Amino acid sequence: MLRYPLVTLAVAALGLPLSTAPAQAAPEMPAVAGWSTPAPAPTGCTTSMEWIYDGVNYYYGRGKVQCTTGRYRVKIQCRNQQTGVGYVIYGGTAVNAPGTATATCYVGNVAEKVYPVEDPLPTGVTTGCAPWIEWVHEGSNHYYGRGRVQCDTGRYQVKINCRNLQTGVAYVVYGGQVVTAPDTATTTCYSGNVAESVEALPQ
Known part of the structure; x- marks a missing residue:
């Protein structure tokens, strides 16, 4: 006389467990505190x-x-x-x-x-740059073009395109100092020369 039901013997012969725990759901990712969609x-x-x-x-x-x-x-x-x-x-x-x-x-x-x-303001980029040109007089004969640029964010220096009106030769001058927004970066053309355009160079 068999001491175990046939089904039990078949399961044991196949190496299957007699009972299986219910499957567990994947854990939920915790919410990130303070996170919001950028405007x-x-x-x-x-x-x-x-x-x-x-x-x-x-x-x-x-x-x-x-x-x-x-x-x-x-x-x-x-x-x-x-x-x-x-x-x-x-x-x-x-x-x-x-x-x-x-x-x-x-x-x-x-x-x-x-x-x-x-x-x-956004972060990690240079944005909102406002360039302008000035005509500077110092003394009776010392005059020159000056370029300035100011941005809302980022780090940058100024670049101005200058021209010698007597010779017609154009050249570029870079501001040596890198500034952080909202500071203004400034540089000048050579004496007697005009600034024709100004731009910001992100750093």
């Missing part, structure tokens, strides 16, 4: 400049930017027309599209160009 860069941006009078002698340039998507601030490139020196001013408050971001130059100075600035 898209602003698009569909329209810029404008105004010349504002406020009182008898109080006047200044104002820049505005409005975009169709994204979050942004405004940056304006200004110039003191008495000295010829340019500079950059950021609007302090970021707005969501389609809001209008606004900033003004110092009193008596004009706005020459307006830029939208992504908020928050």
Whole structure:
């Protein structure tokens, strides 16, 4: 007389276990704390400049930017027309599209160009570069072109394309110092020569 059922003997002969534990589900990946999808860069941006009078002698340039998507601030490139020196001013408050971001130059100075600035700023890249040219006078006969560039992010130096107007010869000058945003990188042409274009060189 058999002491075990035939099914039990067959399972044992095949080397199979008599019982199998239920399959376990793969463990779930833990959520990454603080992770979020980066906000898209602003698009569909329209810029404008105004010349504002406020009182008898109080006047200044104002820049505005409005975009169709994204979050942004405004940056304006200004110039003191008495000295010829340019500079950059950021609007302090970021707005969501389609809001209008606004900033003004110092009193008596004009706005020459307006830029939208992504908020928050991207990292690991050089972005939002504003180049400009100045004509510098020192003394009665010492004058030259100067190039400057200022960016929102990254590290960079300035490169200017210069020309000797007497000979017509063009040449390039690199700024020796690498700066970190939002600092301004500056270099000059040789005495008596003009700057024709300016660009930022990411480092």
